[in-house]
Amino acid sequence: MTVHDKPFAARLAKPATRVLLLGGALEARRLAERIAAERRLEGVVSLAGRTSAPMAQDLPLRVGGFGGVEGLMRYIKEERIDKVIDAMHPFAARMAENARDACRALGVPILKLSRAQWTPQSGDRWIEAADQAEAAMALGAPPRRVFLTTGRLGLPNYISAPQHFYLVRAIEPPAERDLPPHCETILERGPFDCESEMKLMRLHKIDALVTKNSGGDSTYAKIEAARRLGIDVVIIARPHIDGVRVVHEIECAMAFLLEGSS
């Protein structure tokens, strides 16, 4: 005869795996949804606090820096975090390195969930740049009309190339002092579609696009629009973070989180 002793079984069940999800990109919101629906996982999302109205999350949210590697280590210990997922934007390099170093020091497993980067297609006119300073130089000496989609924090790099007109697209308003002299700002958050990107580029007589190689679908339309209009694209290469396994699929991140749980 089998006797089902539920309270005893419950005492034997493993506690949920506690996950710190470093967010700030679309992938993080999608993964948060999956973690919230999984009883073997308990998660908290961490955001830097760069946007004044962060999008709703399916998990509890904490906002603001930890205070470097030491602060992050303290948080991981205090909150008894078992696993960390870096699902930040691929260009958030400092925090990615902090997370790697804190996890390495504490022996906490970490995985990076990141969209695959874009690769040039036939018809693309790409000029690769290592960073924003190089991108500003790559625009060249003659004045151009530039669509600048690299976010507000890198804008001071373009002050050194004041001969160009810049159409700046950002989510939050840039500081006046960071702007090059000839520019117009539009505040918008993606996703964008190819037709509207082409319309915008035509309206402003754009002849060069500057973008980070962010990857993913939601902001790819500008690359396609530039290809169709025959416009040069200065594309900024991703920072490389050594020593952390990278996956592109939510399923792989879930498998990592559920490994060893029952």
Ligand code: NAP
């Ligand atoms: P970053 O340069 O790598 O990080 C700068 C500092 O911000 C970090 O040292 C950390 O402060 C804090 N921080 C960053 N991400 C955090 C997080 N998820 N939770 C708590 N603190 C965080 O980062 P960034 O490039 O400024 O990006 C900031 C956030 O915006 C990221 O979460 C990223 O996903 C998102 N984002 C970035 C880009 C981009 O192009 N860089 C684009 C879209 C979205 P402490 O050292 O004090 O812990």
